[in-house]
Amino acid sequence: MTASPASTSSRSWIKPAAIGAVVLALAGIGYASLASSTPAPDVTFISIAGDKVSTQSLRGKVVMVNFWATSCVTCVKEMPDMVATYNKYKGQGLEFVAVAMQYDRPDYVLNFAEQRKLPFTVALDSAGDIARQFGDVTLTPTTFLIDKQGRIIKTYVGAPDFGAVHKLIEKELAG
Structure with a gap:
């Protein structure tokens, strides 16, 4: 037909x-x-050690904020690359905050961070306020790269291409 x-x-x-x-x-x-060059929200992270770190206090540094969960397979898989990225650039001014999602049990987060010896700030978002202020983050992993002026310059949903992340970090650190 x-x-x-x-x-x-x-x-x-x-x-x-x-x-x-x-x-x-x-x-x-x-x-x-x-x-995308929107200002990062003014938030205060509470680390698993009880320390307070505000986005205001991080001005002048390049910052990665990674929303993750211990139950997220991709998050767990990418964490060694996050650690390697932080270790590679921390001496040049990179700061890193790993924000555990509201639904993640604090004891799981603490155990994960201790077992893997995470070298950066690990924060709990117990009420979900930080995720909401970063644009209502619900998918993990979601990572924000923030420049020295406190502007979000890149958002990654899912595991990023770490080669591209490193190039962008290097560009921002040099600027």
């Missing part, structure tokens, strides 16, 4: 239109991530 010319021509625009919509959506996402 062959399609009539009318039905063929009415469907022929669908593929290009769908492709065009996908390209525009991806371009919009790419632009949003490149043009």
Whole structure:
């Protein structure tokens, strides 16, 4: 059975239109991530050691804020790369805060941090306030890269390409 010319021509625009919509959506996402330079929220992290660290106190440094959970397979898998990134750049001014999600049990977070000897600040977000202030983070891992002026310059949802992360960190540290 062959399609009539009318039905063929009415469907022929669908593929290009769908492709065009996908390209525009991806371009919009790419632009949003490149043009993203919104101020990081003014929050105070409470570390598992009881220390308070505010985003204000981190001004002048490049900062990574990583929302994660001990139950998140991707988070656990990427944590050695997060540690390596921190260790590589901490002497040049990189700060790192790993924020455990509200639903993560504090004893699990403490155990995870101690077993893996996490070298950076590990904070609890017991009420979910910090995740809300960072744009209502619900997916883990979500990582924000913040420049020396306190602006979010890149947001990664899922495991980032650490080679690209390192290049961006180096650029920001040099600036």
